[in-house]
Amino acid sequence: MLTMVEDNLSQELTDLIFTTMCEIRAFELIASERYKNGDLPGFIHLSLGQEACAAGACAALEREDLITSTHRGHGHCLAKGADPNRMMAELFAKQQGYSKGRAGSMHIADVAAGVLGANGIVGQSMGLGVGAALSLQIRHQPNVVIAFFGEGASGAGIAHEAMNIAALWKLPIIFFCEVNRYAELSPYEVHVSTPTVAERSVAYGFPGVTVDGEDAVEVYRAVKAAADRARSGGGPSLVEARTYRWQGHYEGDPQVYKTDRERAEGQHFDPIAKMRERGAAGTEQHFTGLQKEAERRIQAAALWASGLQSPPPAALLEDVYAEAYHG
Amino acid sequence: MARIKYYQALTRAIREEMERDERVILMGEDVGASGGIFAQTKGLHAAFGSQRVRDTPIAENGFVSAAVGAAMTGLRPIVEIGFEDFVTCCMEPLVNQAAKLRYMLGGQVSVPMVLYTFGGGGVNAGPQHSQSLAAWFAHVPGLKVIMPSTPEDVLGLVKAAIRDDNPVICLLSKKLIGTSGEVPDTGTELVGSIGEAKIVRPGCDVTIAAVGQMVLTALKASDFLADRGIDAEVVDLRSVSPLDISTVLQSVCRTRRLAVVHEGHGPFGIGAEVVAQISERAFGQLRSPPLRITPPFAPSPFTPSLEQLYLPSAERIADAVSHLAMEAR
Numbered sequence: 001m002l003t004m005v006e007d008n009l010s011q012e013l014t015d016l017i018f019t020t021m022c023e024i025r026a027f028e029l030i031a032s033e034r035y036k037n038g039d040l041p042g043f044i045h046l047s048l049g050q051e052a053c054a055a056g057a058c059a060a061l062e063r064e065d066l067i068t069s070t071h072r073g074h075g076h077c078l079a080k081g082a083d084p085n086r087m088m089a090e091l092f093a094k095q096q097g098y099s100k101g102r103a104g105s106m107h108i109a110d111v112a113a114g115v116l117g118a119n120g121i122v123g124q125s126m127g128l129g130v131g132a133a134l135s136l137q138i139r140h141q142p143n144v145v146i147a148f149f150g151e152g153a154s155g156a157g158i159a160h161e162a163m164n165i166a167a168l169w170k171l172p173i174i175f176f177c178e179v180n181r182y183a184e185l186s187p188y189e190v191h192v193s194t195p196t197v198a199e200r201s202v203a204y205g206f207p208g209v210t211v212d213g214e215d216a217v218e219v220y221r222a223v224k225a226a227a228d229r230a231r232s233g234g235g236p237s238l239v240e241a242r243t244y245r246w247q248g249h250y251e252g253d254p255q256v257y258k259t260d261r262e263r264a265e266g267q268h269f270d271p272i273a274k275m276r277e278r279g280a281a282g283t284e285q286h287f288t289g290l291q292k293e294a295e296r297r298i299q300a301a302a303l304w305a306s307g308l309q310s311p312p313p314a315a316l317l318e319d320v321y322a323e324a325y326h327g
Numbered sequence: 328m329a330r331i332k333y334y335q336a337l338t339r340a341i342r343e344e345m346e347r348d349e350r351v352i353l354m355g356e357d358v359g360a361s362g363g364i365f366a367q368t369k370g371l372h373a374a375f376g377s378q379r380v381r382d383t384p385i386a387e388n389g390f391v392s393a394a395v396g397a398a399m400t401g402l403r404p405i406v407e408i409g410f411e412d413f414v415t416c417c418m419e420p421l422v423n424q425a426a427k428l429r430y431m432l433g434g435q436v437s438v439p440m441v442l443y444t445f446g447g448g449g450v451n452a453g454p455q456h457s458q459s460l461a462a463w464f465a466h467v468p469g470l471k472v473i474m475p476s477t478p479e480d481v482l483g484l485v486k487a488a489i490r491d492d493n494p495v496i497c498l499l500s501k502k503l504i505g506t507s508g509e510v511p512d513t514g515t516e517l518v519g520s521i522g523e524a525k526i527v528r529p530g531c532d533v534t535i536a537a538v539g540q541m542v543l544t545a546l547k548a549s550d551f552l553a554d555r556g557i558d559a560e561v562v563d564l565r566s567v568s569p570l571d572i573s574t575v576l577q578s579v580c581r582t583r584r585l586a587v588v589h590e591g592h593g594p595f596g597i598g599a600e601v602v603a604q605i606s607e608r609a610f611g612q613l614r615s616p617p618l619r620i621t622p623p624f625a626p627s628p629f630t631p632s633l634e635q636l637y638l639p640s641a642e643r644i645a646d647a648v649s650h651l652a653m654e655a656r
Contacts, residue, residue, distance in 0.1 A: 066400065099433040107431040116399060117432055121423050127389055128424065131396020131404075138352060138378055139401055158419075161389025168384065319434040320468050322492035 009217060013059060017216045018275050018287060020055035022294035024075040025272060027084060028247075030302045031074070031091060031105075035251045039306060040091050044105040047075040049246035052271030053178045054079040056219030057146055057239075060227050066114045066132045066145045068125040071106045072178075073118030076148050081113035084298055088305035095311040100318070102311060123153040126162035126175060133171035133236075144172040144230040146223070152183025154197045163236070167204040172230035174223060175238045178213065180245035185257050198240035206236045213243030214271050217278065244269040328509045334367045336478035336510060337443070337499065340485035341368070341405060343516070345375050348403065351489060354381040354390055355407030364409055365445070365504050391417035391442065395424045398440040398494070405489060411446025411498060412458045425494040426469030437492040443485065447540055447590045448638050449502035454626035457634075459539065459590035462597055464496045465568040471495040472568040473521055476542040478508035480565060483519025491521060498567075500540040524571035526578065530560035533584040533652050536575050536601055538564040541588045541639060548644035555645070557652045567597055572604045579605055585617040586648050588639050593621040615654040620647050 009017075028046040035044055047054065054075030058067065061080070069076040077087060082098070090097030090108055098108050109117035116132060119125050129147025136143050153159055154177060166173050177198070183191045194200065201208025207226070211218045219241050226237035244266050248255045258266075276287050331339070345351045353371060359382040362369035372380040383390040387408060394404040408414050414421070425438045448457035464472045471493050475481045481499065488495035511517050527542060528549050537545035542563045549559040560578050564570065579585050585605055587598035598619035605617060620639045628634050 068396070097433070098435070099431055102433065103431040109432045109435060111399075111432065111435045116396070116436075117428070119424075121419060124392055124420065124424060127392020127420060128396035128399070130389070131393035131398070132400045133396075134393055135397040135400040135402045138397075158388050158392060161384070161386035162392070164384060165386065165389050165393060169381075319430045319432075321471075322429060322437040322439075 009220070015290060017055045017059045017220060019290050019294050020059070020079045021051035021216060021272050021275065022291040023084065023298055024051040024054060024078050026295045026298035027074055027078060027087070030298055032247070032251055034302065041093050042104045043250045044091065045072040045250050046247045047072050049244045049266070049269055049271070050178055050180055050213065051075060052216035052219055052274070053176070053213050053241045053243055056216035057176055057223045059220050060224040061114070061146065062143065064114065064141070065143045065227070066116055066136070068116045068129040068132065068145065068147045069118040070125050070148055070150060070153070071118060071120050071122070072150070073108060073148070074105070077108050077110065077115050077118065080115045082108065082110040082115050084301040085304055086110070088301040089308055092305045092308065093310060094305055094308035095315065096308050100311050100315055102315060123149060123156035123158040125149050126153065127158050129173055130162045130166050130171060133166065133173040134169065136172055137169070142231060144174065144227050146174045146176050148176050148178065150183060151177060151179045151188055151192050151197055154200070155191050163204045163238070166236040167206055170233065170235035173236045174226045174230060175236060176223065177238065177240045178243055179240055180243050181262070182245055182249065182257065184249045185253070187257065196240055198238055201238040206238065208238035208240065210240045210242060213241030214269055214274050216271055216275055329512050330507050331478050331510055332504070333478050333481055333499070333506050333508070334365050334504045336481035337367050337485060338369060338371065339513070340482050340489070342371060342374065344486055344489040345371070345379065350401060350403045351405065352379045352381065352397070352402055353405045353407070354383050354394060356383055356385055356409060358382060358407050363407070368407070387413055387416035388419060392420035392424065394440050395420050395428070395438055398425070398438045399428060399436045403439045403489060406440065406442045408442060408444040410456050411444045411460055412455050414442070414444055414460065421464070421470065421494070421496070422467050426467045430469065438494050439492045441485070441488045441495045441497055443497040443499060445499050445501045445504070447500045447502055448627045448634060449540065451629055451631050451634055452501070453629035457627035459498070461498055461538070461567045462591050462595060465570070465597070469494065470568060471521055471566070472498065473566045474498045474539045475565060476500065476503065476539055476563055478506070479510050479517070480519060482510050483517045484521060484565065486517070487519045487521050490518065495521070498539065502540045503543070506543070522566045522569035522571055524565055524574040525563045526560060526574070527563045528559065528561040530558040530582070532558045532582055533586065533648055534560050534562060534575065534578040534582045535586045535588060535644070535648060536562045536564055537588040538567065538597060539590055541590055544639060544641050545588050545644055547641035548648065551641060551645035552648055555649055557649060559648060564597070570600065572601070575601060576605060576608055579609055580612055583612055583614040584651055585613065586620060586644070586651055587618070588620045588644055590622060590638065592624050593619050594624060596621060615651050618647060618651050620644055
């Protein structure tokens with residue numbers, strides 16, 4: 001079983017989680033607006049409504065810990081410490097972006113910050129995460145990996161293969177499933193045969209818990225317990241956070257699959273408001289200040305990114321192969 | 328010099344590189360204590376232990392994806408996929424991840440991994456255990472694809488592949504597992520160079536470019552051709568990506584005739600690519616239309632008599648090349 005961690009979070013940790021959620025919210029709202037204006041090429045997948053998952057989970061990690069992410073990865077990257085300026089630059093397809101402006105929203109990575117990349121192939125975050133955890137184990141590093149995925153990926157073969165391998169090899173990994181109610185354009189019930197994803201952990205012989213994905217503190221506690229377990233050699237865990245995807249699968253998705261009731265209920269699902277409610281009396285102004293600061297940072301990032309240069313034609317052929325041999 | 332078998336050259340290459348670099352690990356189905364289906368990993372588990380020599384479940388997508396993740400984070404994994412046909416079960420992590428991550432991440436990572444596998448026909452293994460899919464992999468930017476045909480090249484090229492910072496697919500030939508050849512004595516290091524073809528038989532009348540086990544078949548064909556007064560030059564491509572077209576081009580500029588022999592299917596295959604590139608560069612030099620000699624566009628039969636018809640034989644190559652050499656003489 002996962003053990004409980006401290007009941008009350010320090011002010012510092014509370015502020016970190018809250019600020020991260022506000023940054024993610026601001027980032028996604030600005031990305032949405034800029035996308036509608038035609039400033040961002042390609043397509044983007046937003047994590048509005050899911051801020052507590054990324055912020056709570058990554059707050060439980062150390063700087064040297066690693067994450068693998070999904071096509072809906074902006075929040076994960078920000079929460080693990082990626083630079084919003086370079087992220088925005090990537091969305092705007094500018095050469096200062098993390099991928100030199102050549103890969104866009106779905107491939108943002110900051111390896112130095114432990115972000116091994118968002119990924120456009122559903123479920124591969126789990127296989128790649130298993131490999132990163134194997135690397136940590138073999139190199140005797142005291143770190144852990146979070147592999148983010150969604151309920152859509154939970155039905156892919158790679159999900160089973162990755163969780164089975166992680167269990168067999170007792171790897172330091174947390175499989176973090178954001179159940180956001182929809183996978184692409186259809187609801188949970190089309191994709192998952194069980195009431196929860198977490199109960200599948202039983203099949204692999206490691207713990208699985210379901211937490212309220214609106215509550216960043218609950219998410220933090222579950223991941224902290226799973227990370228402590230992984231760090232002490234206990235092997236993998238599965239944490240499922242029940243959350244809600246405010247937007248469509250992609251920006252521009254007409255969301256015809258959402259029922260009126262779901263839309264109405266979804267409007268009240270707000271992790272940032274929930275965190276504010278958790279605060280003691282008199283903290284409202286403090287939180288408002290943090291939120292305004294976060295919004296300013298992200299607005300500045302978007303403004304900076306929009307004025308940058310596109311990658312030069314020579315970038316077409318860069319980084320296809322590494323430089324030749326060493327040794 | 329020492330005389331060793333094709334599969335032993337593989338074992339030696341892995342062993343030497345694992346001794347040299349502790350970041351090198353080996354994973355795959357039954358690569359551990361059992362030593363592999365062809366004894367190709369015999370002794371490695373005993374030498375390096377179960378941390379670095381890892382049996383995996385039968386889950387190619389999962390463990391190849393894991394190898395990619397490990398390669399991004401400080402290890403240099405070698406992955407075995409027993410039969411080349413099974414690589415289709417892990418095309419996702421190879422094509423969408425290993426080949427593209429360096430590019431997608433703006434050069435933040437490299438993916439130094441080797442996937443080796445045994446492919447090709449001639450052992451009555453049937454449609455799902457005989458394929459040669461080199462052209463599939465060679466079509467993907469970011470991957471390198473090698474096909475050594477001798478123990479010496481297995482040793483040298485696999486070692487080079489392990490030291491390469493790119494994902495390298497090494498396609499070995501099942502039919503050649505028991506063949507022998509000369510390699511330097513243990514203690515003398517041999518590291519090959521990926522992307523260099525080799526003239527394995529010089530000749531002046533026609534160029535036969537071959538790869539994998541077809542190199543040996545082409546050499547046999549060249550003996551038949553010599554009996555008919557035709558002096559064939561045989562080029563072992565050795566690497567399909569990068570493809571050393573300049574060695575083939577130089578040969579064709581001397582012989583003015585080209586035949587390409589391989590085990591994969593003809594359409595969109597290695598031969599199609601070689602012929603296209605030579606035609607683009609030396610169309611005016613050719614005295615006769617270039618020729619591809621490949622299996623027919625059908626699955627590989629298990630039936631011994633049919634498989635003999637299926638694979639290009641030395642006789643068939645000699646006959647086809649004789650016609651080529653006779654044309655416009």
